[in-house]
Amino acid sequence: MNNKEQNDNIQQTAHQSSDDSAIEPRDNPDRPGRQFYIPSQIVSEFAHKGRDHLKKPFPGQLVLALTAGAFMTFGAAFSILLAIGIEAKGLYYLLSGFGFAAGYAMVFISGSVLFTEVNVLLPTYLFHSTGFMQRNILKFWGSAYIGNILGALFVAIIIKLSGSLSTSFYSELSVYIDHKMKFLDKGFTGWIQIVLSGILANWLIGMAAFLTTAARDITGKILGTLLPVVLFVAGNFQHSAANMGYFSMGILSNSEYQWYEFLFLNLLPASIGNIIGGGILVSLLFSYAYKDDIQSAVDNY
Incomplete structure (x- = not known):
């Protein structure tokens, strides 16, 4: 042998x-x-998934990033559709979260490459591997980010051209975007607030990935996705991948904001916060806490 x-x-x-x-x-x-994985097994699975994503050929990485971005726009559209006409705030946030959870469930279960999930999976692998500095890491991270944006925009264009959605949908979309861009008037202070909000957002999405990985059946995975997603939607925490879905539709619906405002004054600071929230507050903390339990398994990669 x-x-x-x-x-x-x-x-x-x-x-x-x-x-x-x-x-x-x-x-x-x-x-x-x-009927679920214990935490050390979850962290080990994160490392396995991070390694598998990193070693996937670039065309495959890009295709999976495109599909993940597409699912974000579907989730954004569904979150708006479910909340149209709802006056009670609690129910409004609950239904919006339910809608967006559909997009994340499709990402997690299909194995698509979402930038914010990569911020959890890839650092977990790197924390436990000897080849920390690899040339293709930044390439992979960049392809995930760009692929997510292009996938989100692709679905937004098809939705707009299809004429399927009513004017009430686009009115509600404007309310969502105004809510996410409320930091704009605060200048640099608002930019920093978006970073902090981004930390909270991907801390929660990292835990959605954690709970989804723990579950061993489809029902458990959907429920594990649902709870943190409802919380981050209700809290208006700035999650770059989710915002890609909303902003891609906003660009095509006569929004009062310009594309560069979406990109540099929201997505950029949100992405910085997302890296910190997923890479440090989920990946690093749990990797350190369970390092003795998973090191022997990682040594066999």
Whole structure:
């Protein structure tokens, strides 16, 4: 047996052991098996996914980034459609969150490459690998970001050309965009506030990825996605990938804002905050907390 076959067997055995530990009762034979991954297994899965995304050929990376951006616009559109005409704020936020969660569920379950999810998966892999500085990291990050924007804009164009949505939809869209661009009048202070809001947003989306990875069935994955998404939507926390969905439609609907205001005065500071929220407050903290539990598995990558 050659070295490659031995390594494959080691990884398969480790993964099977991980799965078995997640479902087999310990000590007490009457205790039911768990139907979710424990935190150390989740962090290990993050590292595996980050590695797999990084090693995927560039055309595949770009296609998955485009689909993720497309799903963001679908989620943004659904969040508006569900909330049109709702006066009660609590119900309004709940339905908006439900709508946007559909986009994130499609991203998580399809394995699409979303910039803000990459901010969690890729750092987790890098924190536990010896080859930290790799030339293709920035290329991958950049392709995810640009691909998300292009995918979001592509769906927005089709929606606009289709004429499927009513004028009430675009009126509600303007309200959403005004809410997200309210920081504009505060100058540099508002820019910093968007960074801080972006930290909160991707902290929550990082936990959505955490809960979704923990679940071992479709229902659990959808519920794991739903809860943090409803919270970040209700809090108006600035999530760059979500805003790409709203802004791509706003550019095509006679919005009072210009494309460069969307890009430099919202998406840029939000993206900086998203990197901090996902890379440090989720990836780094959990990687450190469970480093002893997962290091042996990562050594076999």
